[in-house]
Amino acid sequence: MDFLHTMIRVKDLDANLHFFCDLLGLQExxxxxxxxxxxxxxxxxxxxxxxxxxxxxxxLIELTYNWPNESGESESYNFSRGFGHLAFRVENIYKLCxxxxxxxxxxxxxxxxxxxxxxxxxxxxxVELLQKGEAxxxxxPWASMDNMGSW
Amino acid sequence: MDFLHTMIRVKDLDANLHFFCDLLGLQExxxxxxxxxxxxxxxxxxxxxxxxxxxxxxxLIELTYNWPNESGESESYNFSRGFGHLAFRVENIYKLCxxxxxxxxxxxxxxxxxxxxxxxxxxxxxVELLQKGEAxxxxxPWASMDNMGSW
Numbered sequence: 134m135d136f137l138h139t140m141i142r143v144k145d146l147d148a149n150l151h152f153f154c155d156l157l158g159l160q161e162x163x164x165x166x167x168x169x170x171x172x173x174x175x176x177x178x179x180x181x182x183x184x185x186x187x188x189x190x191x192x193l194i195e196l197t198y199n200w201p202n203e204s205g206e207s208e209s210y211n212f213s214r215g216f217g218h219l220a221f222r223v224e225n226i227y228k229l230c231x232x233x234x235x236x237x238x239x240x241x242x243x244x245x246x247x248x249x250x251x252x253x254x255x256x257x258x259x260v261e262l263l264q265k266g267e268a269x270x271x272x273x274p275w276a277s278m279d280n281m282g283s284w
Numbered sequence: 285m286d287f288l289h290t291m292i293r294v295k296d297l298d299a300n301l302h303f304f305c306d307l308l309g310l311q312e313x314x315x316x317x318x319x320x321x322x323x324x325x326x327x328x329x330x331x332x333x334x335x336x337x338x339x340x341x342x343x344l345i346e347l348t349y350n351w352p353n354e355s356g357e358s359e360s361y362n363f364s365r366g367f368g369h370l371a372f373r374v375e376n377i378y379k380l381c382x383x384x385x386x387x388x389x390x391x392x393x394x395x396x397x398x399x400x401x402x403x404x405x406x407x408x409x410x411v412e413l414l415q416k417g418e419a420x421x422x423x424x425p426w427a428s429m430d431n432m433g434s435w
Contacts (some may be wrong), residue, residue, distance in 0.1 A: 134309050134375060135332035136343045137414060139290040140368030158285050181286035182343075185336075189373075192287045192333075192343035197368055214359065215409060216367035217291030217348055222340075224285060258366060263288060 138176065138193035139219060141258050142210045146173065146198040148255040153177055153194065156236050157221070157260070158229075162186050162193060171200040179221055194219065211257055218251070218259035218284070226250055226264040227272055243278035247271055251284035259284045289327065289344035290370060292409050293361045297324065297349040299406040304328055304345065307387050308372070308411070309380075313337050313344060322351040330372055345370065362408055369402070369410035369435070377401055377415040378423055394429035398422055402435035410435045 143149040153159045159177040166173045175196040178186035186193055201207040223229050226244045233252055234240055242251035247269035250262045294300040304310045310328040317324045326347040329337035337344055352358040374380050377395045384403060385391055393402035398420030401413045 134330040135373045136330045136345070137371040137373050137412075139370055140412070142366055142368055179285040179287045191373070194287070195368070195371070208365065210366035211364050212366040213362050213364035215293055215361035215363040215407065217293055217346070219290055220288040220346070222286045222288050222342070256366060261288075261291070 135189060135191055137191040138195045140195040140197055141219075141254075142197045142199065142208075143254075143256055144198075144207055144209050145255060146175065146196065149196055150175065152238070152254050153196070156233055156238060158223075159194065162190075171202075173198040173200070181222070209256075212259065216259075218261045220261040220263060222265050223262050224265055225269070226262055227269060227275060229262060230275065239281055240278070241282050241284040242280055243275045244269075245271065245276050245278065247275075253282075253284060286340060286342055288342040289346045291346040291348055292370075292405075293348045293350065293359075294405075294407055295349075295358055295360050296406060297326065297347065300347055301326065303389070303405050304347070307384055307389060309374075310345065313341075322353075324349040324351070332373070360407075363410065367410075369412045371412040371414060373416050374413050375416055376420070377413055378420060378426060380413060381426065390432055391429070392433050392435040393431055394426045395420075396422065396427050396429065398426075404433075404435055 159179055162176045162178045164175045177194040182192055230240050230244055230250050238252050244250040248264045252260050310330055313327045313329045315326050328345040333343055381391050381395055381401050389403050391403055395401040399415045403411050
């Protein structure tokens with residue numbers, strides 16, 4: 134028995150792919166498009182998981198994008214408290230948070246301790262970032278940065 | 285960068301451990317209990333991921349259990365549509381679904397095709413089960429079993 138993926142639904146696929154891939158650094162592994170079912174499934178993996186993802190197809194993030202109906206309407210999604218977050222180990226939490234912030238992403242929980250940060254996807258999926266190995270030495274502007282919003 | 289875990293919150297830790305470990309077959313990898321923060325974090329892995337889980341600590345399911353307050357009250361959690369499900373590859377989807385059903389778990393989406401089923405945790409976390417390898421030949425009672433509820 135293996136853990137295969139966590140699925141989240143997205144309303145704006147492009148905005149979510151921009152966040153998860155261009156900004157966060159995940160990579161697209163595969164994609165299924167169903168004209169009949171009017172949905173797209175996009176499978177993402179962290180770079181460190183690509184070999185495993187290609188061999189056994191996990192662990193992955195599955196983005197489910199339900200296409201708008203014929204009137205152009207699509208469902209909006211939100212995350213209630215049962216779901217907590219997706220967590221990723223990152224090479225350099227300061228560099229990633231700086232890059233995210235420069236791209237307009239709010240750092241909800243700044244990495245004051247050089248170890249842990251939280252951000253959110255464009256549609257509110259909470260993402261935890263954890264520094265690889267030991268925590269980095271405290272560093273400004275992060276060390277004295279307040280929390281912003283919830284995550 | 286590696287995917288580490290998906291975190292979900294649980295109100296009844298025992299009931300969820302019974303479901304995820306005793307019934308579904310995940311294994312407890314580690315546990316953190318914080319008296320100060322009044323929470324427990326329980327990390328689970330699928331048997332096929334245990335080696336990877338022990339080496340690099342992923343991929344895991346993190347159950348967050350916030351202890352009741354001094355009045356004995358605790359928050360209830362639910363899952364809105366942003367979160368879809370956790371997916372696991374299983375050795376024999378018919379045997380697992382039969383065992384789950386015999387233990388009182390509703391098979392919301394029976395494995396009519398010998399390949400895919402959906403069940404829910406005691407607090408409504410949707411879980412997808414996918415047959416390892418090829419789909420099994422259609423088999424009763426599953427082949428003609430209707431869906432029940434949502435997932």
